[in-house]
Amino acid sequence: MEHLPKYTGKVLKTALLIPTGYVASYGGIAKAAGGGARAVGNVMASNPFAPIVPCHRVVCSDMTLGGYGGGLSLKLALLKREARGCRSEKEVPIDGRKLLVFPVETVLNKLSKTYA
DNA sequence: GTCGGCACACGAT
DNA sequence: ATCGTGTGCCGAC
Numbered sequence: 001m002e003h004l005p006k007y008t009g010k011v012l013k014t015a016l017l018i019p020t021g022y023v024a025s026y027g028g029i030a031k032a033a034g035g036g037a038r039a040v041g042n043v044m045a046s047n048p049f050a051p052i053v054p055c056h057r058v059v060c061s062d063m064t065l066g067g068y069g070g071g072l073s074l075k076l077a078l079l080k081r082e083a084r085g086c087r088s089e090k091e092v093p094i095d096g097r098k099l100l101v102f103p104v105e106t107v108l109n110k111l112s113k114t115y116a
Numbered sequence: 117g118t119c120g121g122c123a124c125a126c127g128a129t
Numbered sequence: 130a131t132c133g134t135g136t137g138c139c140g141a142c
Contacts, residue, residue: 039134042138120142
């Protein structure tokens with residue numbers, strides 16, 4: 001983490017701050033950590049802390065799973081496991097900014113509607 | 117060693 | 130559906 005690029009560390013740190021049972025969008029992280037959504041995605045895609053950073057809690061702003069190195073099925077399974085039944089989005093303060101996070105329920109619901 | 121171009125798990129228009 | 134965004138990495142000067 002120390003020897004990682006500045007931006008990378010920031011993004012990873014932001015991802016780590018996502019509370020259990022909630023998910024954050026790439027755009028939200030991008031807004032909180034700075035930079036662009038693609039940059040966040042890139043960091044996650046090549047993140048050196050794959051098993052450490054809860055990248056499964058990072059989804060698209062469209063509420064789709066986006067991508068996951070371990071497979072979208074696993075990602076979905078993890079999200080379902082961490083679901084806490086919260087139904088309202090929340091804002092997590094991050095380094096002076098706020099990271100908008102959504103309940104896992106929201107994603108699951110959207111996915112159900114999409115998969116329908 | 118530095119500059120330019122390509123790739124990326126997205127977002128907004 | 131297309132362009133924009135920011136970073137990382139590879140290849141060329």
